[in-house]
Structures are given as C-alpha cells and as structure tokens.
Amino acid sequence: MCAAAALALQLWPAHTGSPGPLPPRSKAAPHPVPVTDADSAPVRLRVPALGLTAGVLPLALDAAGSLDVPGFADAAKAGWYALGPRPGRPGPAVFVGHRDAPGNTYLHGRRVGPARLRDGAFARIGRLHPGDRVDVERGDGSRVAFRVTRVDTYPTRRFPTARVYGPTRDAELRLITCGGVVGPDGHWDANVVVSAVAVAGSGGR
Structure with a gap:
C-alpha cells in the first residue's frame, strides 16, 4: 500500500520542504491546507490515456515533516504539494497519489469480511509513455496541458531527490506513487515518477 512522502531536501524556499521518496504510510488522515489565489490552484487532474x-x-507537510497524501477515504484523489510551484508556473508541480488502498465490504452499513485492496488514483501511472498528455484544471x-517526457521507477533507498524536485526553468509536473515490489514488511520498495513539461500556449503563467 502507498504512503506519505517524507521531507528529504531543501530545494524550494527555506520555509518549504521538498518531499522525498514514499516511505511506510501513516494511518492518520491528512488535512487539506488553505491556499491563496485559489484561481491558480489545481482542482482537477486528467490523464486521457488512462481514462483518469x-x-x-x-496538502503540505505533517508534524513529522512528511508530505501528506490523501487519506484512504480519498484514495481516488490526487494530493498536490501546495507549498511548491503551481501548475503552469516555473518549477516542478508535485502530485502524489495512492497506487492501492484498503477497501472494505459493507452490508447494511456494517463492515463484513476482511479488508480488500482497491486501486488508488495513481494505480496505472506507470503505464504512461513519453508524449502522453496530462491536463491540470485550475x-x-x-487548463494547463503537460506532455510526459519520462517515466521512471526508483528504489526508495536511492531516490534521486535533486532530479525529481530540483528547480526547473520551465513549468513541469511530477506524478508520484509507489512501485517496485511489495517487501516482507508489506510496503512497496520503490517509487514511480512521471515527469512532464507544459505544452506551449496551453495556459502556463
């Protein structure tokens, strides 16, 4: 099951941390953060190639300095790191989402049987290819359109923080979820990172 992303390196202004790989998840539900200039903040993510x-x-950082991800009740949503760049502006706008999440079977409002895994919002982003489109609605x-440039899987212990989160001259996008294989501890051992660049004339600022 997927996890929250931890603070790893200061790459944006000093008051903001940049998240690193996705370590074992917290069970605590995150709290969405208020944003200024709501007109430019992302509200919806579309990936036509996946029907997503x-x-x-x-979201921001929790008390432990980890980047929150949507809670399991919101596993179909993407979390945007609101302390980083906004989509369409210079720098990598970061979105994280669950690959999978526990789900329960209910009968007459009561849970019956063991929990089952269900797909999260980012279950299939590893299937994207360079040239695929990602649209962000503000x-x-x-809308700002992005074109996928690369899809990588990095072992959690060797996550290239500077490459993934480092400043960029152009407006870019990062979609991040868990990947690799599930280890004996029940956690994925790698991260899938989809990188994309804004399409010229698509609404970037």
Missing part, C-alpha cells in the same frame, strides 16, 4: 479524472487536495476553469 481525479480531484485534487492541496480554480478559474483554465
């Missing part, structure tokens, strides 16, 4: 449409939760209804 996901709402967006603006609060004012405008």
